[in-house]
């Protein structure tokens with residue numbers, strides 16, 4: 241399939257990428273201690289199709305979660321198609337795909353078969369201690385009833401609609417919530433997100449930044465990369481986890497072994513900083529501004545470096561440049577501007 245066509249599809253439809261449980265468990269495994277005793281909110285997650293909901297329901301007791309809340313958006317293309325849990329409702333209501341919320345405070349091996357699958361989810365949703373109810377609004381994460389649930393939550397964990405990422409993250413931060421969410425690496429240099437990086441209020445998660453992830457897409461998609469167990473998957477090479485929870489790698493010091501020389505680290509034509517084209521080549525003895533690739537942010541330890549600005553994207557302060565940067569007239573790709581905090585003078 242033509243790459244260009246697939247990129248177009250990604251741009252228009254990235255809100256319909258559904259996360260695989262394997263990607264969720266690989267990342268979430270690292271935060272067990274931080275989930276303990278917490279109210280988890282998955283606010284872009286239809287319990288019928290979301291693997292975030294399934295993961296937390298499955299590991300509810302293991303993670304010692306206090307409560308799990310999931311809300312579904314009215315636009316979910318597969319809402320109510322996998323399980324019929326609103327049997328008591330009229331046919332008309334069942335087919336309108338009205339959004340709903342679930343709140344779980346207890347999970348058990350309901351059918352006693354020792355395994356957790358869709359049948360257990362159904363048991364769980366029907367259990368009287370677990371409340372599955374219709375929402376009064378459309379389930380938009382910005383709606384008053386979803387904001388009310390957000391206020392009750394400790395940690396928000398989901399893959400939100402990418403097209404609303406610029407709005408989604410500030411809403412969590414304004415409400416002082418912890419979060420662990422999937423986004424596109426391009427978002428790292430968005431004005432709204434970059435500001436939070438500088439303030440050390442957001443960082444990347446554990447999953448390798450350069451690998452990307454495969455997501456399920458609706459059955460009617462004609463463009464996809466592979467099919468597994470009858471479901472279509474699309475690979476997004478620029479996806480990563482964003483969080484304000486503790487991530488060990490962001491406390492580790494990068495080992496720097498290169499010495500600065502003007503020949504190896506040229507100065508930009510139109511900005512007062514040197515170019516470091518590979519993160520591993522950051523010189524150990526340079527204490528002024530350096531431009532590094534965006535991948536630096538996946539290793540960034542705020543104790544070791546200061547992030548000053550963002551070259552080639554936007555200009556929030558004196559350290560950044562909205563236009564392109566050049567060396568000897570040659571345009572250089574987007575760079576993050578940093579300074580080593582620990583250089584001995």
Ligand SMILES: C[S@@+](CC[C@H](N)C(=O)[O-])C[C@H]1O[C@@H](n2cnc3c(N)ncnc32)[C@H](O)[C@@H]1O
Pocket residue numbers: 254255256257258259283284285286289290291292312313315316317379380381382398399400401402404
């Ligand atoms: C990228 S998908 C991910 C779904 C699920 N969280 C997962 O990881 O599989 C984004 C989801 O957000 C839902 N959505 C879109 N706009 C929304 C909004 N304004 N408020 C809440 N959910 C929304 C979509 O219906 C879709 O299910």
